[in-house]
Amino acid sequence: MAARNDPDKDADAQAGGVQSVDRALQILDILAREGDAGVSEIAEEMGIHKSTVSRLVGSLVGRELVRQNSERGKYQLGFGILRLASSIPGRLSVVHEAREVLESLAAAYKETVNLAVLRSNFAVNVDQAMGPSTLATYDWVGSLTPLHATSSGKVLLAALTADERDAIFKRIGLPARTPRTITNRSELEKQLLDVARNGYAVVHEEFEIGLTAVAVPIYNHLGNVIAAVSISGPAFRFTPEEQPGLVDGLKDAGLTISTKMGYRRR
Incomplete structure (x- = not known):
């Protein structure tokens, strides 16, 4: 049996x-x-x-x-x-890992959310999620934006060494996009120190008149900054520093994506 x-x-x-x-x-x-x-x-x-x-x-x-x-x-x-x-990093795509988080941010804060990486001396937007209150429908994906005049760009710049920034600025300079763009290297370096210390960057109409944005870094498994996630909106209604919980919420989202990329907070 x-x-x-x-x-x-x-x-x-x-x-x-x-x-x-x-x-x-x-x-x-x-x-x-x-x-x-x-x-x-x-x-x-x-x-x-x-x-x-x-x-x-x-x-x-x-x-x-x-x-x-x-x-x-x-x-x-x-x-x-x-x-x-x-074997893990090569299989991880920051666009894939960040997608759900971008959509959640756009839904929560009702503005445009972008994911950007450093490429060829510019911040390149590689993904985007649109909030329900977004006035414009411009597709930023694939756009090259200046590092010194955007919130994502400043986050990416702050993670570089002074020599690496020198090399970039020698090639592209610090051209003014609007009257509010910072074009003085010393002033920009002071701001980048604040970005590194505070963990986020805010720009008010430096890239485009009427546009405000805030960004935070995304880290990989080695603790290196590999991307930035930003929220942007019309300057007349979008004031990230004054909106309770927005900066902290964005930081948490950046850490969530970073964790998906293998980052462990020290």
């Missing part, structure tokens, strides 16, 4: 397998945070027996996700982690 499957036993085995996976991931998190750790330290933090930790670490070592430091006897992340991590 064929043996019957025991559903309760199968469920217990499945639960135990999930618990083991969860504990293995906890070990990886501990090693990522601490740099290295011994079996006793890991067991104490996780509140489990050392033999359980030894078994799980042994499996991780076998997969090259963890290795033992021969000098100190402690464990640290192995090269297998690098193999896994290196």
Whole structure:
């Protein structure tokens, strides 16, 4: 007679397998945070027996996700982690990962939301979401906008070194788009320091008369700024610094996209 499957036993085995996976991931998190750790330290933090930790670490070592430091006897992340991590960035598209967030911002604040990246000394808009109150229907996708006169551009500039900015400005200068455009390098550098410190940039009619915009950075898995997300609207009604929660909401959205790109806040 064929043996019957025991559903309760199968469920217990499945639960135990999930618990083991969860504990293995906890070990990886501990090693990522601490740099290295011994079996006793890991067991104490996780509140489990050392033999359980030894078994799980042994499996991780076998997969090259963890290795033992021969000098100190402690464990640290192995090269297998690098193999896994290196395959992620090339498969992540900031446009794809940001799309849902852009739409949420446009719906929440009822203005135009743009995603921009640095290309050929300009801020290039690579995606856009329109709010229901948007007066204009101009499609900014694909447009090259000046770095020094736009909120996204200033966020991207603030992430560069002074030498990198020098190279850009030698090629394109600081042309005035409107009477409010900052064309003095020293004044612009002071503003970029504020952008880096505050985590956002605001422009009032510097790129186009009647247009105000605010932008925040998007980071990749290495903590580098790879893009900027902005909200823009008519100057007569859109005052981001005075609208409660808007700047913080935009910052949170930037961090949400950054997390999707592998960023972990330090």
